[in-house]
Amino acid sequence: MGASSAGTDKRVDVGAQPLVRGYLNHLAHERRLSGHTTSNYARDIAALLELAGTIPLRSLKVDHVRRFVSQLHGRGLDGRTLARMLAAWRGFFKYLARDHGYTANPALGIRAPRSVRKLPHALSPDEAARLMEIGDTDSLAVRDKAIVELFYSSGLRLSELTGLALDGLNLRDASVRVTGKGAKTRIVPVGSHALAAIRAWLPQRRALADEGETALFVGKNGRRLGPRAVQARLRYWALRLGLSTNVHPHVLRHSFASHVLQSSGDLRAVQEMLGHASISTTQVYTHLDFQHLAKAYDAAHPRARRKA
Numbered sequence: 001m002g003a004s005s006a007g008t009d010k011r012v013d014v015g016a017q018p019l020v021r022g023y024l025n026h027l028a029h030e031r032r033l034s035g036h037t038t039s040n041y042a043r044d045i046a047a048l049l050e051l052a053g054t055i056p057l058r059s060l061k062v063d064h065v066r067r068f069v070s071q072l073h074g075r076g077l078d079g080r081t082l083a084r085m086l087a088a089w090r091g092f093f094k095y096l097a098r099d100h101g102y103t104a105n106p107a108l109g110i111r112a113p114r115s116v117r118k119l120p121h122a123l124s125p126d127e128a129a130r131l132m133e134i135g136d137t138d139s140l141a142v143r144d145k146a147i148v149e150l151f152y153s154s155g156l157r158l159s160e161l162t163g164l165a166l167d168g169l170n171l172r173d174a175s176v177r178v179t180g181k182g183a184k185t186r187i188v189p190v191g192s193h194a195l196a197a198i199r200a201w202l203p204q205r206r207a208l209a210d211e212g213e214t215a216l217f218v219g220k221n222g223r224r225l226g227p228r229a230v231q232a233r234l235r236y237w238a239l240r241l242g243l244s245t246n247v248h249p250h251v252l253r254h255s256f257a258s259h260v261l262q263s264s265g266d267l268r269a270v271q272e273m274l275g276h277a278s279i280s281t282t283q284v285y286t287h288l289d290f291q292h293l294a295k296a297y298d299a300a301h302p303r304a305r306r307k308a
Helices: 003-010 016-032 037-053 063-074 079-100 125-131 137-153 158-162 191-206 227-240 249-264 267-274 285-300
Strands: 174-178 185-189
Touching: 016 037, 016 079, 037 063, 037 079, 037 191, 063 079, 125 137, 125 249, 137 158, 137 191, 137 227, 158 174, 158 227, 158 249, 227 249
Parallel strands: none
Antiparallel strands: 174 185
16 A cells, blocks of 8 residues: 555545645654655555545544554454554644644544464474584684573573673572663573583683673674674574574573473563563463463374374
8 A cells, every 4th residue: 555546546535645745744854754664654644545535634533543443454454553553643633733723633542453462483392402502612603502502591682692791690600690671680590501501602702802891792803792693693503403493582582481381380480580571471471381282282182183
């Protein structure tokens, strides 16, 4: 649904086009939004005009907009996309009220339908074990093994791992101090395999790191390793070790959470280790656990097996 289609469709209120152009100009020059963001607004408003047809903008009511959202949802647009479109429509009518005397904002108070929450992907325990089999002995491979082991051992976010400082590592207590969302600090336990991998990395780090560098993980340039470099190395090792899955840091975080939950059933402990502010965020892993149990049931229970 492009912005240009609205201008050529005879069923669209042609008088709205100057108002749209004025709003997009306002976004680009007054609010200084990027060209990409402005294009998204243009597309969303074009969709509004197409849905409104010959109904003038001034005549649009809340019921109209609610029906438009329902129509778009019926076409397969998810809640997140619809929420973004509603935000664009509200902004457009706010501009019209400010500069063109409009008295109502028909998009106010309308909520997008909830999106179906996608379950995070998790590696199987066997896949996770295979990813830990980095056997090379060069300094970068030793570092990468420590990174992979720590991700899976402790469920860190990518930003938490790349933000780790050397003084946040406590080898005696087998823990790391990380700074998570909202600048909240927490202490996370480190498993024995990850601890051994980190111990192997520390001499290599001393040889690589610039003087005064505080990061636990550094690149071959001696400075703190960045998020993109970590992502690229994970992809490299996943392919090299024969994993077909697109492995990225969040996959390892999800794998940590689901595997710990499957073993312990302790949702509160997993919440604390992941650094989730709300347990409802952690509860998504109970669905993963149920899927795991359901598959095991289907495979093992004689009354669950389908007849050939």
